[in-house]
């Protein structure tokens with residue numbers, strides 16, 4: 385049955401969803417508050433590039449757009465850790481050559497999805513901001529940001545892909561028993577650009593995700609196709625001398641980077657100018673219970689499950705959610721209430737799991753990657769996978785290189801972590817690990 389469907393938000397999840405729904409023959413109109421990013425330059429400072437991994441790729445393949453996405457990708461085979469003294473070491477992400485993640489421009493990827501949605505028959509209306517509405521009455525209030533005029537539109541079903549501050553989620557909460565908790569992180573972020581070198585070559589290895597871990601804070605860098613890197617400082621918002629609150633003058637910023645990130649600072653011209661000119665970013669985990677109202681409204685992506693970015697999974701999870709919602713609609717073509725309900729009940733434990741794993745991963749990235757005990761456990765995890773590939777898969781690989789449900793990856797990772805702890809107790813190198821004991825412990829894992 386063809387339905388008149390409204391999608392609010394045509395970011396990553398909304399554009400993908402509009403494309404899938406139009407492909408299935410629905411009459412789709414998406415309302416996006418921003419201008420069309422294929423025609424205008426979007427300002428700096430909002431995660432310009434992202435890490436794309438298996439879950440996201442799998443959904444892009446399902447939509448049939450990977451041919452257009454592939455030229456936009458820069459593979460990253462591991463973390464390049466930059467120590468304080470300027471030395472670097474590469475920590476590979478996995479055992480196999482195909483276990484890589486990809487740096488991709490947010491706007492280029494979004495552009496491919498918008499074009500696909502339009503090609504498949506969706507209408508995307510830009511600079512149209514949803515102000516709220518009534519799910520019961522099937523109406524939305526939309527403001528045209530080019531004129532300031534508001535008007536009402538009607539819908540059969542509305543899909544909220546309108547990000548972490550979702551107005552559609554607010555409508556759902558006010559018209560049902562749904563509840564939402566927004567947990568702000570006490571660390572924020574700032575984006576900086578590391579340009580190509582004077583000869584046009586990249587100044588860092590583009591095929592790695594660069595990290596400068598410094599315990600309480602860190603800088604990361606991902607390559608862009610033009611040989612620049614988008615870099616992000618993650619640090620406390622207002623606690624201590626290395627917080628954003630304390631970095632409020634050019635002198636304080638220059639001194640901080642010269643002291644903590646000397647090699648990085650030497651590659652970035654006008655560091656303090658960029659720092660003071662670019663916006664501060666805030667981070668939060670959104671946990672919502674009750675993602676839909678009957679068959680009339682549903683949310684997905686950051687609107688339903690925003691997470692902190694430290695596992696590089698927010699977009700990947702949003703794409704995976706689009707694919708799972710479409711499967712649920714295919715399983716209940718005449719009963720969208722059942723489709724929305726089964727989508728939420730199957731998906732909710734998984735997005736809760738990735739929210740927790742993403743929070744855990746912040747400590748790993750900003751601190752553990754420079755710790756010898758962590759490095760030994762990581763080396764051992766890869767060795768155990770080499771020896772017992774069907775029984776042991778490192779957590780990072782389960783999250784990034786598989787489509788195993790996140791909650792299952794979390795459960796297995798907890799069991800495996802206990803094994804890694806036991807095998808590395810009083811051990812200083814891989815050569816000293818008792819692999820007979822490892823075989824026993826791995827034999828006891830539940831699958």
Ligand code: FAD
Nearest residue numbers: 393395396397417435514547685686693696697698699700
């Ligand atoms: P959004 O991308 O927020 O899109 C929502 C859209 O809705 C926007 O286009 C917005 O303009 C529009 N909108 C909002 N309100 C309205 C309204 N009232 N009316 C109409 N339109 C509206 N994820 C990864 O997988 N890998 C990474 O490496 C990664 N890195 C990140 C780094 C940072 C610093 C941050 C902050 C996030 C990162 N993420 C990453 C997460 C990722 O950006 C999000 O999970 C993803 O953008 C979610 O997509 P979405 O479409 O649900 O929401």
